[in-house]
Amino acid sequence: MTEELPLNPLEFLQGAELDTLAVRAGQVRSHEGEHGEPIYTTSSYVFKNAAEAAARFSGEQPGNVYSRYTNPTVRTFEQRIAALEGAEAGVAAASGMAAILSTCMAFLQAGDHVICSRSVFGTTTVLFTKYLQKFGVNVDLVSLTDLPQWKNALTKKTRLLFAETPSNPLSDVADIAKLAAIAHSQDALLVIDNCFCTPALQQPLALGADIVVHSATKYLDGQGRCLGGAVVGKKEHMDEVLGFIRTCGPTMSPFNAWVFLKGLETLRLRMDAHSANALQLALWLQVQPAVEHVYYGGLKDHPSHALAKKQQRAFGGVLSFTVRGGREEAWKVLDAIRVISHTANLGDAKSTIVHPATTTHGRLSGEDRAAAGITENLIRMAVGLESVEDLKKDLNRGLSLL
Structure with a gap:
């Protein structure tokens, strides 16, 4: 020894x-x-x-x-x-x-x-x-x-x-x-x-x-x-x-x-990059016709923006958005992606995307999901370290179908 x-x-x-x-x-x-x-x-x-x-x-x-x-x-x-x-x-x-x-x-x-x-x-x-x-x-x-x-x-x-x-x-x-x-x-x-x-x-x-x-x-x-x-x-x-x-x-x-x-060893560098990419993507999603609402603390219209800005250095890499429609429309977006990984994990260098109502929060009752704001048209994305322009193109494959 x-x-x-x-x-x-x-x-x-x-x-x-x-x-x-x-x-x-x-x-x-x-x-x-x-x-x-x-x-x-x-x-x-x-x-x-x-x-x-x-x-x-x-x-x-x-x-x-x-x-x-x-x-x-x-x-x-x-x-x-x-x-x-x-x-x-x-x-x-x-x-x-x-x-x-x-x-x-x-x-x-x-x-x-x-x-x-x-x-x-x-x-x-x-x-x-x-x-x-x-x-x-x-x-x-x-x-x-x-x-x-x-x-x-x-x-x-x-x-x-x-x-x-x-x-x-x-x-x-x-x-x-x-x-x-x-x-x-x-x-x-x-x-x-x-x-x-x-x-x-x-x-x-x-x-x-x-x-x-x-x-x-x-x-x-x-x-x-x-x-x-x-x-x-x-x-x-x-x-x-x-x-x-x-x-x-x-x-x-x-x-x-x-x-x-x-x-x-690379935590700070990665978190800054995730945060920067997520903010860019959130701003882009906000102006897409098929997107109903974007949830990201870095957006000024998010109800927690001021508090997040006060107690966090940046806003992280996870965002969510609702599409116009319901589960069928959300699944159309997910099924059309070719670059972003369709998986429930997050925090990777690779961007990931998932439908919370039927995966990460699927074991909750409908009542509990509703209370937590988990709707059928909600999609969660953990933004990775790829080119944001390429992520936009991949999301648009599905959003353009709605």
Whole structure:
């Protein structure tokens, strides 16, 4: 087993800019002197003697024990994403949903109450309203932007408020500082899904949130290669999350952690490019005869534009639009594309497009979809890094049919 030697300890990176942290935070180097982060593909670790084994297992001595919960490559990713978010610590998970589940299992028990925005990823809604309620956790869904609804939903048993901002797929924006004040008035935790912005565009902890969750599968990777998730926040909170992951095993693999580390190195550059391309495309869509409405926080007519401009560096790469008509017309647009990828994932260098009502939000009831603004004529697009002119041509193949 090679000895890990500090390369850029975090104390030497205090005050460093995000771009430097994205490349350097959490790095270690073995006696081999490698420049790139190694992938530690091992399930377990060898101890020098029985005393060291006992000390490692008890936690008295730091070090690796078993890769379900201690792996150098995964640990580097955890330290790096925590540094980017301005958090004390981070915990990696097998997927974005595993990160959300692990957070809930760490802090909730039967009889507790959760307030969740209606405007979240469809599977997140199912987790809260089906599976957590099955085990005695009470859940209320409220409008993301209606602060009185959040206040009125508070009870003495409220333990957690959960929001995704900007929202999926309508780009509504939560006032994170005000939601934090509401949560803390009841000693509850505010958890923010920062998947659409990433720390390159928004840092919820600095605005008062307690915990940030990510689907690393999306923009943290940036090329659609691996599944992964992350949770960051105070060390005392992350210790609880790690306790669940250590016991129950929704763990990130070392190889996936290494892929995400490579993705983080270009995060700022990519997010700026995604945002610039999305704004250009949103402005173009606004003037297309077949388009009814465009939802993108970077547009001045979006109801959340002012708030998004205040708490985000830019507006991200995801936009949605409605076409004139219903499901049939929306599907015509999707079936006519030849360049944009027809897939539900987002955050890739490749642009993706999908019909939320029948895919990402298809498991919701019609009533819940309507409440979340998911209509049959709505199309969601995650704008990638291709030429915007080529994306316009591809969309026009379908829009010209309507």
